[in-house]
Every structure is written in structure tokens, then in C-alpha cells.
Amino acid sequence: MIDSLRRTLRERERRRLERSERAAVLVPIVDDGAPLRLLLTRRTETLPTHQGHVAFPGGYVLPDEDDPIRTALREAEEEIGLSAESPEILGLLDDVSTRTGTVAVTPVVGRLTGLRALTPSSAEVARIFTIPFDDLLRPERWSVRIEAVPEGERRIHFFTHDGETLWGLSARIVLNLLSLTPGGAPVVREPGRA
Numbered sequence: 001m002i003d004s005l006r007r008t009l010r011e012r013e014r015r016r017l018e019r020s021e022r023a024a025v026l027v028p029i030v031d032d033g034a035p036l037r038l039l040l041t042r043r044t045e046t047l048p049t050h051q052g053h054v055a056f057p058g059g060y061v062l063p064d065e066d067d068p069i070r071t072a073l074r075e076a077e078e079e080i081g082l083s084a085e086s087p088e089i090l091g092l093l094d095d096v097s098t099r100t101g102t103v104a105v106t107p108v109v110g111r112l113t114g115l116r117a118l119t120p121s122s123a124e125v126a127r128i129f130t131i132p133f134d135d136l137l138r139p140e141r142w143s144v145r146i147e148a149v150p151e152g153e154r155r156i157h158f159f160t161h162d163g164e165t166l167w168g169l170s171a172r173i174v175l176n177l178l179s180l181t182p183g184g185a186p187v188v189r190e191p192g193r194a
Contacts (some may be wrong), residue, residue, distance in 0.1 A: 001133070001181055002031055002090070002111055008180045009091025009109060017095040019104035024068035025058025026076040027109045027177060028087060030130055037130035038174065039112070041080060042164055044126045052126070054166045056107070056173065057082070068092065068106035080128055081119035087112055093176050096169060107173045131161045136178060139186040157187060 028039040043053050057076040065071050069092075073084040087110030095104045118128050135141055136159065147154045157175060159166040166174060179185040 001036060002029070004182055005029075005109065005177075005180060006090045009093070012180075014092055015094040016106075017097055017104035019097070019102060021103040022061040022068070022106070023059055023103055024061060024071035024075070024106045024108055025056035025173070026072040026082075026087065027056055027093070027107045027173060028076070028082070028112050029090075029109065029133075030112050030115050032112070032114050036133040038133065038136065038177075039115075039128065039130050040164070040166065040170070041120065041125045042127040042129070044122075044124060047124060053168065053170070054164050055170050057125075058105070060103075069108050072106075072108035072110075079121050079124050081121075082112075086110075086114075093173065093180075096172055096176070098169060105169065105173075107176070109177065127164070129162060129164060131159075131166070133181075135161060136174060137181070137183060137186050142187045144187065 030037040030039055040054050041057060043050055043055055045052050057079040058072055059075040061068065061071045069089055073087070076082040077084055090109040090111055093107040093109060095106050097104060120126070120128050141159055143158045145156045145158065147156055156167060157171045159171060159174070175185045175187065
């Protein structure tokens with residue numbers, strides 16, 4: 001699957017959203033000889049926004065940064081102690097917009113061939129954990145809630161694993177990633193949702 005993802009990410013045309021505020025996240029795939037896993041974090045309850053949410057390491061692009069890869073690697077080092085040299089960058093997913101629509105987030109897909117002990121930033125990360133790809137690819141593990149919004153309805157996908165619930169922006173990023181795997185995404189996403 002890694003070779004297929006690497007090829008697909010390099011060959012496809014990526015959707016880039018234009019927003020005045022930009023952020024980037026690292027989407028780390030653990031490929032260490034065991035079954036492939038996706039590495040995620042749970043944010044602390046003391047953060048000003050998105051307290052306790054499952055998320056990828058990431059944050060806002062700084063004024064001196066012109067590359068989302070640089071931002072994602074910096075944030076991963078700050079948040080979970082991942083060395084910037086550790087991941088092999090496979091490519092970039094389509095930009096996604098935050099719920100408010102004001103921030104464009106660029107997901108940077110990275111491959112980790114070894115997973116040494118990581119150190120969560122006590123101010124930002126309550127837990128670091130992984131979810132096996134085999135589980136993420138099972139449709140019955142996903143649930144959906146329909147939410148009324150001014151423009152109609154929005155589908156919000158949820159995935160629960162080991163006491164953690166993946167949803168919102170992070171779930172959309174995961175489904176975008178899974179849509180590029182040989183079997184495709186396990187659930188239908190909203191058409192045109194960025």
C-alpha cells in the first residue's frame with residue numbers, strides 16, 4: 001500500500017484551497033514490519049480550542065514558512081518529539097477547510113519505518129496512539145451523523161478505537177487518505193466537501 005500511495009500522491013493533481021490562514025498536519029503512517037498503523041494524538045483539555053479532540057500533529061504556518069512540509073515536521077517535533085528526519089514524506093493530500101471555512105489545512109503524509117519512544121508535549125498532547133489501517137478500512141467500524149447547516153446537511157463521520165473517537169477534520173483527512181488506497185475509502189464522503 002505504501003508504494004501505491006507514494007505513486008498516487010505524486011502523480012495526482014492536488015486541490016489547494018486559498019485562505020488567508022494556513023495550517024499543516026503530519027499524517028504519520030507507521031510501517032515498521034507490523035501491520036500498517038496511523039499515528040494520532042489526543043489534545044489536552046487545557047488548550048484554548050478543540051480540547052480533548054483526536055488530531056494529527058500540526059498547527060499554523062508561521063510567517064517565515066513557505067512549505068507545508070516544514071510546518072508539519074516542526075509541529076510534529078514540538079508536539080510529539082518526532083525528529084524532522086524521521087518521516088519519509090510520501091506527498092500531500094488535498095487541502096481541507098476547517099469547520100468555519102477560514103483556515104486551509106494541508107495534510108502531509110509521512111512514512112515512519114521505526115517508532116521510537118515519542119514524548120508528548122504536556123501542554124498540547126494528552127495521548128499518542130495508533131489505529132491499524134485494517135480497522136480503518138472496515139466500513140462497519142465507521143458511523144455517521146447528519147447535521148443541519150445553512151446550506152443543507154453535513155455528514156460527520158466517527159470512528160472509535162481504544163477509547164478514542166476520531167471525527168471532524170481529522171476523520172475527513174483519514175477518509176481522504178483512505179480514498180487513495182487500492183480499495184478506496186470504506187464509507188461515502190460528502191461530494192465536494194473540502
